[in-house]
Amino acid sequence: MNYKVTLAYDGTRYSGFQRQENANTIQEEVEGALSLIYGREVKISGAGRTDSGVHARGQVFSFTADERVPLNSLPHALKGLLPRDIVAWKAEEAAADFHARFSPSRKEYCYTVDNGIFPDVFTRRYAYHFPALLDLEAMQAAAGELKGCRDFSAFQGAGSDTRETFRCLDEAGVFPRGQYLKLVFRAEGFLYKMVRIMAGTLLKVGEGSLKPGDLRDILKSRCRDRAGPTAPPHGLCLERVIYE
Amino acid sequence: MNYKVTLAYDGTRYSGFQRQENANTIQEEVEGALSLIYGREVKISGAGRTDSGVHARGQVFSFTADERVPLNSLPHALKGLLPRDIVAWKAEEAAADFHARFSPSRKEYCYTVDNGIFPDVFTRRYAYHFPALLDLEAMQAAAGELKGCRDFSAFQGAGSDTRETFRCLDEAGVFPRGQYLKLVFRAEGFLYKMVRIMAGTLLKVGEGSLKPGDLRDILKSRCRDRAGPTAPPHGLCLERVIYE
Numbered sequence: 001m002n003y004k005v006t007l008a009y010d011g012t013r014y015s016g017f018q019r020q021e022n023a024n025t026i027q028e029e030v031e032g033a034l035s036l037i038y039g040r041e042v043k044i045s046g047a048g049r050t051d052s053g054v055h056a057r058g059q060v061f062s063f064t065a066d067e068r069v070p071l072n073s074l075p076h077a078l079k080g081l082l083p084r085d086i087v088a089w090k091a092e093e094a095a096a097d098f099h100a101r102f103s104p105s106r107k108e109y110c111y112t113v114d115n116g117i118f119p120d121v122f123t124r125r126y127a128y129h130f131p132a133l134l135d136l137e138a139m140q141a142a143a144g145e146l147k148g149c150r151d152f153s154a155f156q157g158a159g160s161d162t163r164e165t166f167r168c169l170d171e172a173g174v175f176p177r178g179q180y181l182k183l184v185f186r187a188e189g190f191l192y193k194m195v196r197i198m199a200g201t202l203l204k205v206g207e208g209s210l211k212p213g214d215l216r217d218i219l220k221s222r223c224r225d226r227a228g229p230t231a232p233p234h235g236l237c238l239e240r241v242i243y244e
Numbered sequence: 245m246n247y248k249v250t251l252a253y254d255g256t257r258y259s260g261f262q263r264q265e266n267a268n269t270i271q272e273e274v275e276g277a278l279s280l281i282y283g284r285e286v287k288i289s290g291a292g293r294t295d296s297g298v299h300a301r302g303q304v305f306s307f308t309a310d311e312r313v314p315l316n317s318l319p320h321a322l323k324g325l326l327p328r329d330i331v332a333w334k335a336e337e338a339a340a341d342f343h344a345r346f347s348p349s350r351k352e353y354c355y356t357v358d359n360g361i362f363p364d365v366f367t368r369r370y371a372y373h374f375p376a377l378l379d380l381e382a383m384q385a386a387a388g389e390l391k392g393c394r395d396f397s398a399f400q401g402a403g404s405d406t407r408e409t410f411r412c413l414d415e416a417g418v419f420p421r422g423q424y425l426k427l428v429f430r431a432e433g434f435l436y437k438m439v440r441i442m443a444g445t446l447l448k449v450g451e452g453s454l455k456p457g458d459l460r461d462i463l464k465s466r467c468r469d470r471a472g473p474t475a476p477p478h479g480l481c482l483e484r485v486i487y488e
Contacts, residue, residue: 010365055341055366075362087363118319122299122370168427 001067004094005044007059012125013127017050017059026050026086030195033081036067037074044068044094047100048107050080051193053233055126058108062100086208100241106170108186108239111199111231116179127180128199128235134206136176141173142205143183145219146198153222155201157193157230165191165222171188174202182183193230201228245311249288249318251303256369256478261297261303270294270330276303277325281318291344291485292351297477299370302352302484306344307438334364344485350414352430353484354444355415355475360423371424372443372479378450380420387448388428389459390442397466399445401437401474407448409466411465418446426442428483438473445472 007030015023019031027046028229034042035045046062069077074091082088114120114127143241151170156165171186183199201218204210210218217224251274257379259267278286283433291304313321318335326332341347356371358364393412400409411416415430427443437444445462448454454462454472 004309008365010368057366065385068392079362085365087362087365090447118323118331120254121331122255126366189332205371 002062002064002094002096002098003050003063003071003074004098004100005078005088005090006090007061008057008087008089010057010061010125011050011053011055013085014052016052016054017046017048017056026056026059029082029086030078030088035079037069037077045099045101047105048238050236050238051233052235054238055234056238059238060100060105060241060243061108062094063097075106086103086198098243103243105186105241105243106186106188107241108171108184109190109195110237110239111183111185111195111235112118112237113183113199113203113235115181120179121175123180125234126237128232132203132207134203135179135208136174136181136206138212139174139181139202142202142210142215145170145176145215146214150219151222152194152219154193154211154218154224154227155197156191156224157197158224160192161184162191167191167194170202173243174200186242196231196233196236197224197227197229199231199235203231204228246306246338246340246342246405247315247318248306248336248342248344249322249332250299250334251305252331252333253299253303254282255294255299255370260298261292261294261300262484266381270303270304272331273326274322274332277322278307278309280325281313281321289345290341291349294478294480294482296478299478302483303482304344304349304374304487305341306486310342341402342477342487347451347487348432349487350430350432351434351485352415352428352481353434353439354382354480354481355427355429355439355479357425357427357447357479358423359425365421367424370476372476374447376447378425378447378452379452380418380425380450381448382452382456383418383425383450385456386446386459387418389475390416391464394463395466396435396463397436397460398407398468398471399441400435400440400468401441402468404436406435408462411438413433416442430486438476440475441468441471441473442481443475443479447475448472448480453482 019027044061044063078088112127114129118131139239175182263271288305288307322332358371358373419426431487
């Protein structure tokens with residue numbers, strides 16, 4: 001059977017989702033637990049490769065296996081085997097041709113900014129504390145400039161060899177929630193570190209060191225140095241993956 | 245000058261608020277930071293002695309010191325010296341006779357239950373995951389039985405020598421918030437582990453193994469064994485201290 005599983009994790013202790021040598025990864029933990037359950041090596045495919053320190057509420061992975069574990073029991077079996085900072089909270093039967101990574105999907109990320117004068121101790125691992133006075137309307141206007149289909153070269157992190165830098169942002173929004181700002185981005189695909197660079201750039205606009213209209217020039221320049229800094233990973237969360 | 249400071253902390257790493265030998269405590273951390281700021285040993289007095297693993301959003305402490313640090317700068321100075329899981333977010337000048345522990349006050353505690361089928365990874369340190377189906381109305385009725393002035397002997401943890409076991413609960417409420425239940429208790433004073441035993445007892449009512457009307461008999465019995473179990477510390481938070 002082909003399985004589709006939805007996963008939440010606190011990325012603090014991990015070097016990202018994707019398995020790599022000599023590093024603690026989400027994929028390694030999940031594959032280890034599934035291999036114990038099925039008594040053989042199980043390989044999974046994840047929808048998004050979250051970076052080191054990035055969290056997820058709705059990461060999706062797929063794998064194929066026999067039906068020895070009832071679908072409803074699978075998340076409970078995983079709960080007993082996974083560390084407490086990884087929770088597989090939904091398991092579904094997927095169509096035979098479903099593939100978490102390659103089936104067409106849109107991914108929604110949320111970057112959380114704690115804009116309180118002092119940080120909330122209870123969210124310090126999941127929100128970037130940025131106590132500056134922020135111009136919310138300017139940030140919303142700047143987010144609007146990012147929305148749509150564009151060449152996002154200026155928002156691609158160093159260390160990526162992706163040449164096709166055209167992406168379509170369905171959503172780029174800034175939402176105040178108490179002392180927090182939620183920066184929400186949704187697209188079929190993102191460039192390396194693109195969400196964190198967009199978050200860092202919107203914060204520059206919020207502070208007033210960039211204007212909303214500057215976003216057009218930054219996009220046009222295709223130059224990484226023109227955009228804002230890469231916001232730290234702990235504010236970022238993969239909220240959900242929406243399959244067609 | 246007499247100072248009143250409001251403090252939030254993640255109690256996970258600490259053996260409670262009150263200083264003790266060979267244990268990591270909030271008081272020791274705060275006194276250490278203040279002693280560095282003032283260049284002499286500073287002693288503080290805290291409103292509530294939270295137990296090991298219990299959190300606070302609005303703990304209050306008082307101390308006296310000279311005025312070398314402007315009032316508004318004190319929280320920033322403390323932020324630079326305290327670990328990230330302790331945040332002093334407000335400093336005020338208090339009347340000369342104010343004393344965080346002995347001035348009349350009411351303390352509000354919140355016990356957070358994560359009632360989701362699977363725990364939310366992001367609140368796993370601050371909410372007690374209890375996935376049973378709960379009868380909310382029964383819990384609310386039971387909380388109503390606790391409200392008022394009563395002998396709470398049955399809700400006092402072992403290891404306390406307090407003989408005056410009469411307390412007045414101004415508030416005992418059960419509030420659903422998404423997948424969470426907030427159990428709110430407010431009183432001038434609580435017995436040792438009283439809030440956690442009340443939380444554990446309300447959960448027994450929620451599950452159906454106790455009835456709301458049983459609360460009267462449990463109170464009357466003055467017998468600890470009749471009440472429910474002591475709920476774990478990580479769900480408990482001292483929300484605020486209200487001075488007259």
